[in-house]
Amino acid sequence: MPDLPLLDLAALRALARDSAAIAGACACVAPAPIAWTSMPMELPQSRLERIATLIAAADYELSVEEYHPRGTHYWSPDAPIAIDRYPGNHCDVWRCRQCGRCFLHYTEGGGYFVDRRIRLLDPALIVDTSIAQD
Template identity: 50%
Template sequence: MPDHLDIATLTDLARRAEARTPGPCACTKTPLDGWQSQPLSLDETQLREIGTLMPEHDPEPTFAEYLPGKIGYWSADAPIAPRYSPYNRCSVWECSACGRLYLRYTEGGGYFVDRRIRALRLHLIEDVAL
């Protein structure tokens, strides 16, 4: 199992990644600022798992979402709140080509499975208690 990343470690990883990756990304044509179904144009072999935000001692983390105001789940401005869903089910991945960090999880519904991905943005990380 990948290492658990607490909020301080996640923040530090995001800070370092943003400092070394200026400019636009050429790894995918789909913008990944907000949650997206993982695009087929993204070469998965370029991604390396860094760790997980899934709570260490909680086999079934909450499904509660943290979306203040009128922000929506798909919004590029939605906060990244690691204690809330879907972040508490995410792994953190690094692109070996550009050095950017991404959050990934699998959304499972009644008749589908959807791999979702979102760029990790330092200014959106919020340490909000449940």
């Protein structure tokens, strides 16, 4: 597997803006999850290509602390995307091979299951945790 570029906050925001500007119909749009969800059957992983990562290679034990300054929670459609907090820090960035829209993707592993989770990359939700949020 080739090494993936590690995106910083500015690069992720730029990619998200480009992705959000894509107009037109695509099979990835209908099931495109705004909040975290299991990979929809209508959006097979083969339709996507992995293009970058948010996982800092030097971090052996990645934090599982979430970031919800406005009372959101993991499942909230408006939950912030923070690259240094869970689940952002466990994600790779995937792009639709047909239209170019981007998604965050990671694998949730529990005691008895593995669940591939996905979320549409929304530039409005990307936050800098070093800056106080209202």
